[in-house]
Amino acid sequence: MAAPPSNSSRFAGQQVVAACLMALGLAYIAWHQWQASRTGGEIEIQRAPPLVARYQIDINHASVPDFLLLPDIGEALARRIVADRQAHGPFRDHDDLRRVNGIGPKTLETIRPYLLPLPKVETVAGP
Numbered sequence: 001m002a003a004p005p006s007n008s009s010r011f012a013g014q015q016v017v018a019a020c021l022m023a024l025g026l027a028y029i030a031w032h033q034w035q036a037s038r039t040g041g042e043i044e045i046q047r048a049p050p051l052v053a054r055y056q057i058d059i060n061h062a063s064v065p066d067f068l069l070l071p072d073i074g075e076a077l078a079r080r081i082v083a084d085r086q087a088h089g090p091f092r093d094h095d096d097l098r099r100v101n102g103i104g105p106k107t108l109e110t111i112r113p114y115l116l117p118l119p120k121v122e123t124v125a126g127p
Contacts, residue, residue: 056116059097060090070111077102093118 057066059081067078077100084100085091094115097103 056114058116058118059094060085060118070114072107072110091118 055069057070062082064075064078064082067073067081068075073081080102081097081100088099091097094108094112097108097111098105
């Protein structure tokens with residue numbers, strides 16, 4: 001009957017297995033680096049074009065908080081716009097905003113890019 005293997009021979013076998021696994025790992029790393037060097041080492045990423053978010057409001061339906069998001073429009077002016085619309089009816093075009101105290105040509109031109117187009121007067125039924 002053969003003698004059972006000693007602890008030292010079992011430990012040596014485990015070292016051989018560990019060394020083989022490490023050699024395989026190093027070989028994989030070396031192969032991967034070689035592949036990367038063949039392609040220039042760069043990863044090509046396809047990027048989607050950036051999206052542009054535009055904030056625009058309908059001046060005939062916007063509330064005070066909506067107007068507050070516009071440049072050069074404070075809370076008092078936003079309230080005056082809404083009050084004017086309630087008192088005198090909807091704005092027929094963007095230039096009608098000039099009837100609100102505090103909106104001059106400069107303010108109107110500053111906020112114009114943020115205003116949704118209004119329908120033409122001829123296409124709207126009623127007064």
